[in-house]
Amino acid sequence: MEIIQCLLTGDRRAIARLITIIENDGAEAQEALAALYPHTGRAHVVGVTGAPGTGKSTLVNELAKVYRQRERTVGIIAVDPTSPFSGGALLGDRIRMRDLSGDPGIFIRSMATRGSLGGLARATADAIKVLDAAGYQTIFVETVGAGQAEVDIAKAAHTTIVVEAPGLGDDIQAIKAGITEIADIFVVNKADREGADSTALALQMILDLNHSSHISSPDPRWRPPICKTVALHGEGVGAVVEAIGEHAAYLRESGNLQRRERERVEGELRSIITHKMARSFFERVAEAQFDSLVDSIIRRELDPYSAAARLLEGWR
Amino acid sequence: MEIIQCLLTGDRRAIARLITIIENDGAEAQEALAALYPHTGRAHVVGVTGAPGTGKSTLVNELAKVYRQRERTVGIIAVDPTSPFSGGALLGDRIRMRDLSGDPGIFIRSMATRGSLGGLARATADAIKVLDAAGYQTIFVETVGAGQAEVDIAKAAHTTIVVEAPGLGDDIQAIKAGITEIADIFVVNKADREGADSTALALQMILDLNHSSHISSPDPRWRPPICKTVALHGEGVGAVVEAIGEHAAYLRESGNLQRRERERVEGELRSIITHKMARSFFERVAEAQFDSLVDSIIRRELDPYSAAARLLEGWR
Known part of the structure; x- marks a missing residue:
């Protein structure tokens, strides 16, 4: 990616654009981060x-x-x-x-x-x-x-x-x-x-x-x-x-630098995995099913935890 | 559940115990919430x-x-x-x-x-x-x-x-x-x-x-x-x-009461689902695999997003 080459030379516009790409959190962001990560x-x-x-x-x-x-x-x-x-x-x-x-x-x-x-x-x-x-x-x-x-x-x-x-x-x-x-x-x-x-x-x-x-x-x-x-x-x-x-x-x-670095990476990896799983789930779940469960919760026919269990059961 | 009966009469010890059960976030908590939810x-x-x-x-x-x-x-x-x-x-x-x-x-x-x-x-x-x-x-x-x-x-x-x-x-x-x-x-x-x-x-x-x-x-x-x-x-x-x-x-x-209630329930359901998915994932993932990916990230051989993708691929 050309923008990464510009980044590594310290180009300010490349930096600004990359941070915006990251904020938008799309596939482009992950590609860019994979490319720049070895330089961090x-x-x-x-x-x-x-x-x-x-x-x-x-x-x-x-x-x-x-x-x-x-x-x-x-x-x-x-x-x-x-x-x-x-x-x-x-x-x-x-x-x-x-x-x-x-x-x-x-x-x-x-x-x-x-x-x-x-x-x-x-x-x-x-x-x-x-x-x-x-x-x-x-x-x-x-x-x-x-x-x-x-x-x-x-x-x-x-x-x-x-x-x-x-x-x-x-x-x-x-x-x-x-x-x-x-x-x-x-x-x-x-x-x-x-x-x-x-x-x-x-x-x-x-x-x-x-x-x-x-x-x-x-x-x-x-x-x-x-x-x-x-x-x-x-x-x-x-x-x-x-x-x-x-x-x-x-x-x-x-030696605490290594310990902190490991904790940081573990936390980051957990957060990314959780985010990816949730996103993939909510992209695939049927809106009608989700809405009808929300209706049941509002009517107090079903509690939120049981509703979550039902949605997850259907997904697996 | 007997404790729910006590709760519904306003028993203070039942209230305190139920909140503690909720804080501990186990199976007992979900059972209790399912039982008391119709009364909310x-x-x-x-x-x-x-x-x-x-x-x-x-x-x-x-x-x-x-x-x-x-x-x-x-x-x-x-x-x-x-x-x-x-x-x-x-x-x-x-x-x-x-x-x-x-x-x-x-x-x-x-x-x-x-x-x-x-x-x-x-x-x-x-x-x-x-x-x-x-x-x-x-x-x-x-x-x-x-x-x-x-x-x-x-x-x-x-x-x-x-x-x-x-x-x-x-x-x-x-x-x-x-x-x-x-x-x-x-x-x-x-x-x-x-x-x-x-x-x-x-x-x-x-x-x-x-x-x-x-x-x-x-x-x-x-x-x-x-x-x-x-x-x-x-x-x-x-x-x-x-x-x-x-x-x-x-x-x-x-009519905003209904709108807010719906938004609240939707948010709550999303949060519970995300939490349940993540917990079930991290309970099952092999610790050795997780640790070895963390090592690769620390050595800058792999970025966190690619590592997350690998772990999720193996899981499905």
Whole structure:
């Protein structure tokens, strides 16, 4: 495929087109992914998540600038699972484009939910492969919001940064929503605001708790550092870059890189198989039969589980 | 099944046990759901979602108190999709229990993610059925956080309330994360705080925008009201109860109740079928074959989509 040749030379239009092909999720997408897949596996993928209003986008922009100063190329994928109907991330995107555009060493793409959450997680994982094959060395995957969606998307990352900020209402709730369990690095952004110290302290306490209670912690030898930043002024961002580097080194030396990679691939394979099976089933099932079972469920003559069993019986 | 007989009389232990059985997702769960399903379809289900720190739990508690004054029974299901590893919602739960416990007309249950998000959405939908069959008239489903997870869970509700609060960082982001598109009713809670008016105004603007741009709005004849509350002092909560009643009447009179019910059942049936197919596949697939394909993917000899195709080919 010619487009793959263009991609491997870093052609920006090829990258953009391939990600669109992936989002459309047709046969062409699978062909393209098969062709580019041997060229993946070189990038370090950094997930950035946290509650709304913590300043994630600003932080990612500033991190990208530091990497560019060090002559590393940067890909940014901004995922917005919060806006399933009208698409999203547009406002932040425009601000970002103005700030970083014109640098050929940076590629930015936003992705919004289309239909299912599983679909978004798969499309994000595939967009990472495209940027990886195109030669981007550090790839940020930024998610708006904090929930299981972000956990699923974070699974594609080598290093996950959870961003907190002081003054976001109830501290414990905000931190809980920051899904502390998946953090490799914490950032307390907007650290010039009142309450930054108590946010950092609350995180320390959570880490102490986790350390004493989680016997089966995923990475017992890595204690997530807590970095304070004022991303708007670039303050403290260098220290976050160092922390990412240290975490990458830890992953390589501890053997956890291989373990994470295997878990990631297993999860991805399971998700693809489930999606393929379901699609093939719903393409073949007779609409009339499906509709008549839905009618029976609505009339309370049949429960959904029994209806599902009937449909599956007929299929085999 | 004896437990179903106990459930239908409103026995609290039977309810609790049935929800646990559902969470464990075995054959017993499907048998129980089949038995109780004919007794469902009477409750009005109200979803309550919004960003962390908006005071959702307090609002739901106060709403429950108003319904109890009007002698309607209330079920509360608190869903926490943000804490996939350690379970969650415990703190809020204890405060709530202290406040509402002792009233036999209220049943409270919290549910946390175990494994997949789809699993949580299914378990929540089934827990609603249990409370519905047990005779609870109004059922609140409260989700912590705001994201696609909440959208999926909200699909089980007849009326969805999106809670905002002033001063949660960047207003537009906070509101976006409040997933305005799914709101039937907006609540600006903590309305005694600075910025409450501008939050309400921002919501008005979003509604005006939606009204002019969304030609295919799901409910063109229903404009979501914006209620201001100080839930901590019970202020404005009565107006929210009125709004819920008006929305329920609108759904019945417009025929949208049937449309939503059909969509809900279709989605539920699809989700159950997908889950059953995947489970049956992964129970039967040879572990050695799966592992060797994972190895090939990690070595970049094979891409995940081709590997999935091979596994599925062997299965048919």
